[in-house]
Structure formats: structure tokens, C-alpha cells
Amino acid sequence: MPGGAVARVLVDSPLPQLDQLFDYAIPERLRASAIAGVRVRVPLRTGGRIANGWLIEVVDRSDYRGALSELDDVVSDVPVLTPEVWALARAAADRAAGNASDILRLAIPSRYVRVERSWRAAAADPGPLPADLPPIPSAEPGRLETGIARGERMSLAADPRPVRLPSGEWVGAWAATLALAAAHTLAADRSALVVVPDYRDQEQVYAALAASVDPRRIVRTDARQSGGERYRAFLEATGDDARIIIGNRSTVYAPAARLGLIALWDDGDPLLVEPLAPGVHPRDAALIRQEQAGAALLFLAHTRSVEVERLVEIGWVAPLPTARQVRPRVILTEQQASPDPGSARIPSTAWREAQEAARTGPVLVQVARPGNAPLLACDRCREPARCAACGGVLAVPRSGGEARCVLCGTSANPWRCPVCEGTKLRVVTVGASRTADELGRAFPGTRVILSDGERPVLRVPAAPALVVATRGAEPLADGGYRAVLLLDGERMLLRESLRVAEDCLRWWSNAAALAAPGAPVFLVGVAGAVATAFATWRQAEWAGAELAARRALRFPPAVRVASVTGPASAVASALEAARTVEGIDVLGPVPVDDGMERAIARFDYAVGAAVAREFRAEMIRVATARRRPVAGRPVRRPPVLRVRFDDPEVP
Known part of the structure; x- marks a missing residue:
């Protein structure tokens, strides 16, 4: 085909078999607007349907030997998917055996035509870069500034006290630290992403930034915003001007010109756990993006998460000493x-x-x-009851019967308390x-x-x-x-x-x-x-001891885990395929709702990519298996195999 006449498109679909790039011919009428990063509409040969998609790249020719279908339309000629965000989405999805389009759905807001038109008509004036900034407090003067300039991965314990801003407003000292780190990054004409759990934290960081950064340089992505406001903020972030982008967990995927810093506040907060497929935690996405962009990465918290402690112990993240010992x-x-x-x-x-x-x-x-949540504990000393085989939580099934481990399904009968030698269990409430x-x-x-x-x-x-x-x-x-x-x-x-x-x-x-x-x-x-x-006030030492205990039990984050849920036959087939990877072990399966089963696979980080490929292949096999209806019987729903890496619901 003639040069630049083939579009490689990612179809926006949750189906695993469609998570690949498809080649489409670009008709003459769309040559000018069909550029990388735009939203497009493409035909699907199955059923003659039209689907939405993302134009990933334009190439000279296709390896496909047959006739290519043509793009149906270019939805908008604004390239909202930048190459950096696409590379991040693809890598994060592969790590979690998920679909890249699911991540792009989180990263890019829905389009609002009126907002897009007003954004195009507005004159770009981002305001001046900050200057004459005070140093960021740390044990070694200039240490954090140097780490940001060098693109280092750092962990810092937050100052546990409130501070008063020049405006008279009070914020947590952690917010002032993050604001200064982002402002120093912006002063070098580089963008900063600040990821926080909720809007309360956003308000504090925004107030702290107001003292040193022009508000036109600050972009907020907030779940409380209307769809149009979120899309306008996203469009502003796609420009060539350096910005500070503040928001919740999806902010880690925001486009940013010359990214210089990714900062996460309190990465262990449950609000940062991504509930939507493929469930990539922003901490993991930030680690991937830091490697791809060469930006600095800062984990700031009062309590270091066990995941960050593992990164510190293996030397992947550098712990920074605090300026002085302050504790409540x-x-x-x-x-x-x-x-x-x-x-x-x-x-x-x-x-x-x-x-x-x-x-x-x-x-x-x-x-x-x-x-209230039912839980089993020792009747004598109230010690929470755990499985003697794997250390998992013991619970009584909803259908009744004897207590069993929710991880490996081992019966709790007989059971003996490791603390007081008691043998009776009781139900307590939380x-x-x-x-x-x-x-x-x-x-x-x-x-x-x-x-x-x-x-x-x-x-x-x-x-x-x-x-x-x-x-x-x-x-x-x-x-x-x-x-x-x-x-x-x-x-x-x-x-x-x-x-x-x-x-x-x-x-x-x-x-x-x-x-x-x-x-x-x-x-x-x-x-x-x-x-x-x-x-x-020794949270980091406790995190180290907790990591050692989990390492002895092979619990995350000492190892990676993946939950596999589906019909018994699909789960068994997926586990059989995964066992071809050396070093994997399996807990379960155990029954769950709707006649399904769930198993937990545990494996080392080094083989995570291989495990993801095996599970992904099984998900595609189950999704594409042909099933013929039986005469006189209703068509049964096809089985679904769900795989969740680093599942936060694993007890």
C-alpha cells in the first residue's frame, strides 16, 4: 500500500482476544486527520459492527496479505493518546495479564465536543515558572532536590505535624513537602505528577502549591469534577508546557510534558487500590513509568508500606533520612x-x-x-484464628458447616491456638x-x-x-x-x-x-x-519485620500472587498451564459464589511475566472457545475466566 496509508488500531474492547493491534487502510478523505493518538471508529468483520478504537501508529504497509478494511471515521483529530501513555498502558497491562484498552479507559476521560472546541479557541498562557523557591527540608540540605534532578527512586518519612502556610491556612507538613518537590521540578521546566488517595489530600497539596506556583501551571483531576471539567484538565495536560498535575490513582497515567517527578502520598492507603480491571496499583504503574521516562519517583508517607519496604531492601528505592526526629x-x-x-x-x-x-x-x-464482619478467634485468648497449613484466615462458609481456610480450603478441625493452646473457636465482630x-x-x-x-x-x-x-x-x-x-x-x-x-x-x-x-x-x-x-514512631522498622514474616509464609509482597476465578474446569486448565513455569505454587481451589472456584497462585517476581503470559493465553482460549447450542435447551452463558494479579482481596 502507499506510504503512510495503514493505521494500526487498538480496539476499545474488554475481550482479551481483541487486545492487539489491527491494521486498517486509511481512506483518502481521512489522510490528514488520521494521525497517531486520535480516537477512531473501525469496522469489525464479526457481525458488521462499528467499534471505537485508538490509532496507535501510521505505517507504510501491512504484513496482512488480504484486503484491509478501511477506517470508518476519525472521531477527533486531537491526539489525546501520547506515545508515553500508550507505552505505559501496554506495559502495565502485560504485567497484569490485562487489556491495554481497560487502562486507557481509566487514563483518558470521555470526549466533550464543546469543551474541546473552547480549549482549541483559547490562547495558551500557562504563566511563569516558579523562582526563588525555599529548599526542601531533609537531613542533608539539597538531597531531595539532587535526587529529583538525577531521576532517583526515593522513599521519605513525612514530618508528622501540621504547618501554617503564608496565607494563614493550615495543612499537613507532608503536603508542604510534596508541594515544594513539585515546584522545584516545575522550576526546571519539567512536569510533576502528584498522586494522592482522595480529595482531602488534594485540597492540602493545592493550598500548599498556591504559595509558590502560578495556578495556571496546576492541573487537578478530581472525581468530584464534572465530565467536561475533567476533560478540559486532561487537554491542558497534553500540551507542551510543563505542569503540576494533582489527582487520585488514575493521575499516574496523565500525559505530562518532559516528566520530571512522580510523587505518591501514602501509597499503602486502600483508596489507591484500583478496583477496575486489570487492577494495576498506581505504585506499580509509577515504577513502570519512572523506568520508561527517567523521571524521579518519590514515596512519601507517615507509615512506609510493606511493598515499598521490599523495594528499599532490594536496593531499588533509596530511603532518605528525615531532617530531624519529630514524633507525636x-x-x-x-x-x-x-x-x-x-x-x-x-x-x-x-x-x-x-x-x-x-x-x-x-x-x-x-x-x-x-x-460488622464475622471472624473466628480463640475462645480463650481472642487471638485471631489462622490456618495451620498456610497461615490464612479461618472462616465459616456461608452455606454453613465446619470452619475452613479461605486460601487453601484446609479444614480447621481439629484446631489449636498457638498462643494459649485453646481448642475452641468463637465468632467475634469488627x-x-x-x-x-x-x-x-x-x-x-x-x-x-x-x-x-x-x-x-x-x-x-x-x-x-x-x-x-x-x-x-x-x-x-x-x-x-x-x-x-x-x-x-x-x-x-x-x-x-x-x-x-x-x-x-x-x-x-x-x-x-x-x-x-x-x-x-x-x-x-x-x-x-x-x-x-x-x-x-518506628514504622519503617515494623515494615521490615512484617516483610520478613510474610517472606517466611510466602505471602505478598514477598512474592507475587494471582487469583484465578472461574468454572472448575477453566481454573484447573489455567493452573495446569501456569505450573509449566518453574517456582509457582497454588493454594486451593476453594468454592466461591455462583458455583465458581477460586485458586491463588504464588510465584517470584522474576517469573511474573511468564506467569502472566500463560494465564493470558488461557483467558483467550476460554473466551474464544466455540460452543454449539443443544437442541431444545436454552443457550448457556459461556464460562469466564478471571485473573487478578496482586489481588488486594487475598486475605
Whole structure:
């Protein structure tokens, strides 16, 4: 075919067999607009349908010997898919045995014609680059700036205190650090991506940036924005001007001119887990993009995640020392209610100090989220019950019967507690057992402010108040809280999850960082290694010990895991194919809903690509298997094989 007359297109489809590039002839009428990165519409020979797709590249000729179908249309001649984003989407999808089009659906917002026209008509004026920036606080002056300039991978423990901005607004010190890191990157005329868990964090980073960066250089991608606003922000990011792009987990895929920094705040936060297929965590996508772009990568958190700890231990990420040792005043107390009327389940010492603090400013009370989850524990010592074979969580199936391991399906009969030698199990519940109203009665005459998922509060003034918040929904207090009470800790630790201790340490640390300098932080009713790590503010050391324990049990992130769900025959076939890879072992399968089965495959990181290829081939085989209907019987739904790498739901 004549030069430049063949378009290579990725069809926008969840079907695994369509996750490849298809060649289409470019008709003469579309030659000018059919360029790499634009949205197109193409015919599919099966059923004569028209599908949406992405034009990945234009080539001179096709290797296909037959006649090529022609592009149906170019939806828009704006190239919204940049080569960098395409390379990232393809690599991330291959690593997770997923479809690249699924990732592009997360990365690129839906098109709004009116927004596109107004963006084209507007004169591009991004404003000046920042200048005369203060240094970023660190143990070694200039260390973080040097790491950003060199494109290093770094991990830094956040300063756990609130700070006041020149505008008078209060933010967490971590937000000021991220803002300065992004501003220094922008000053070198390079873009920065700042990925945070939710809009609360976005507000703090944006406020911190306002002191040194022209707002025209800042792009926000927020789930609260309308579709048109998100598309306008995306179009602004596609330009040639360096920007700072702030947003949630999908921001890691945003286009960025001359990318210089990818910064993730609190990468272990469950809100950063991607629920949509193929479920690539932004931390993993950031690691891939950092290698491809040569940009710097910064992990900032109060509590280092176990995943980042593994990267630090293997030398892939460099830990940076903090400027000076700053830590909250944490006090561990027993779960013993005060005899004072209305004190609820607050210990005497904590209750008296909190009442005193509430006379001068806000006091934070963190409680567990509402809801119950059945869990088995030792009837004598309340130690969570785990499988003797693999260490998984024990649970009673919904259909009833004896307790079994949710990972490998091993029966819990007989069972013996490794702590007290008890043999009886009991069902316990997770969740707040008291309401915010009951807690409020411990502080008569004090204003009570509730903050949770349904009634979010972003910040509270420095006036006396009792702020009762569920974990993760704590408002920011001007000047910091005068006291912090962390309740329901023992119940939080009984949650059915491998990561429960890590999550609790993160929730407590983030709440403690909201306290004013020197204010008491009471952790009620929790003892052991995780409580000690919190009280001594040694989260990184705890992450190292936790990683060692998981390595001994071959649990993630010491190894990679993939959950395989589907009909028994499809799961068995997929596992048989995967076992051809050396070093893989399998837990299960165990029954799940709708007559399906689930198995967990564990393997080393070095063979992850080979395992992904085997599972991907099986997914395509199952999806394309032909099934003839039986006369007189309704057509059955074809079986579906689902594979999720690094599945966060693995207990």
C-alpha cells in the first residue's frame, strides 16, 4: 500500500482476544486527520459492527496479505493518546495479564465536543515558572532536590505535624513537602505528577502549591469534577508546557510534558487500590513509568508500606533520612472504662486529659467504621484464628458447616491456638460498638462534630470541640488537635485481612500527625509489636519485620500472587498451564459464589511475566472457545475466566 496509508488500531474492547493491534487502510478523505493518538471508529468483520478504537501508529504497509478494511471515521483529530501513555498502558497491562484498552479507559476521560472546541479557541498562557523557591527540608540540605534532578527512586518519612502556610491556612507538613518537590521540578521546566488517595489530600497539596506556583501551571483531576471539567484538565495536560498535575490513582497515567517527578502520598492507603480491571496499583504503574521516562519517583508517607519496604531492601528505592526526629507524644492505655459518668469506653487518664484539652481547642476521637464482619478467634485468648497449613484466615462458609481456610480450603478441625493452646473457636465482630452520640456524652457541654463518609468535614477551627471521626475521615484542625483518642483499636486489628496490622498502623499514624506539637495521643486497648512501633514512631522498622514474616509464609509482597476465578474446569486448565513455569505454587481451589472456584497462585517476581503470559493465553482460549447450542435447551452463558494479579482481596 502507499506510504503512510495503514493505521494500526487498538480496539476499545474488554475481550482479551481483541487486545492487539489491527491494521486498517486509511481512506483518502481521512489522510490528514488520521494521525497517531486520535480516537477512531473501525469496522469489525464479526457481525458488521462499528467499534471505537485508538490509532496507535501510521505505517507504510501491512504484513496482512488480504484486503484491509478501511477506517470508518476519525472521531477527533486531537491526539489525546501520547506515545508515553500508550507505552505505559501496554506495559502495565502485560504485567497484569490485562487489556491495554481497560487502562486507557481509566487514563483518558470521555470526549466533550464543546469543551474541546473552547480549549482549541483559547490562547495558551500557562504563566511563569516558579523562582526563588525555599529548599526542601531533609537531613542533608539539597538531597531531595539532587535526587529529583538525577531521576532517583526515593522513599521519605513525612514530618508528622501540621504547618501554617503564608496565607494563614493550615495543612499537613507532608503536603508542604510534596508541594515544594513539585515546584522545584516545575522550576526546571519539567512536569510533576502528584498522586494522592482522595480529595482531602488534594485540597492540602493545592493550598500548599498556591504559595509558590502560578495556578495556571496546576492541573487537578478530581472525581468530584464534572465530565467536561475533567476533560478540559486532561487537554491542558497534553500540551507542551510543563505542569503540576494533582489527582487520585488514575493521575499516574496523565500525559505530562518532559516528566520530571512522580510523587505518591501514602501509597499503602486502600483508596489507591484500583478496583477496575486489570487492577494495576498506581505504585506499580509509577515504577513502570519512572523506568520508561527517567523521571524521579518519590514515596512519601507517615507509615512506609510493606511493598515499598521490599523495594528499599532490594536496593531499588533509596530511603532518605528525615531532617530531624519529630514524633507525636503517643501514650498506650488499657481498655478500662473510667468510673466517671458518661465516659463511655475511654480510659480514666485519657478521659481526664481529653476533657482538659477540650477547654482550649478541638479534640479528635477516632472510631472504627460502622458495620460488622464475622471472624473466628480463640475462645480463650481472642487471638485471631489462622490456618495451620498456610497461615490464612479461618472462616465459616456461608452455606454453613465446619470452619475452613479461605486460601487453601484446609479444614480447621481439629484446631489449636498457638498462643494459649485453646481448642475452641468463637465468632467475634469488627466495627464500632458504640455510636458517636455515646462518646459525646463523655464531654457534656462541648460541641460535637461528626465526620464520616456520609458527612465529611474537611477542617475545623481552633475552637473547643469534640470531633468524632471514622478512620480516614478525620478533619484537619487549625493549629492541630489538642488531644487525640484512638478507640476501637483492638476491634480494628480483628478485621479479616492480611494487611490489617499495616492498615491500623497507617490509620493511627495519620491521625496522630494531626495533633498539635506536644499534644497527647492515646491508643486505647492495643499492645504488641504494632502498638510499640506506633508509640516509638518506628514504622519503617515494623515494615521490615512484617516483610520478613510474610517472606517466611510466602505471602505478598514477598512474592507475587494471582487469583484465578472461574468454572472448575477453566481454573484447573489455567493452573495446569501456569505450573509449566518453574517456582509457582497454588493454594486451593476453594468454592466461591455462583458455583465458581477460586485458586491463588504464588510465584517470584522474576517469573511474573511468564506467569502472566500463560494465564493470558488461557483467558483467550476460554473466551474464544466455540460452543454449539443443544437442541431444545436454552443457550448457556459461556464460562469466564478471571485473573487478578496482586489481588488486594487475598486475605
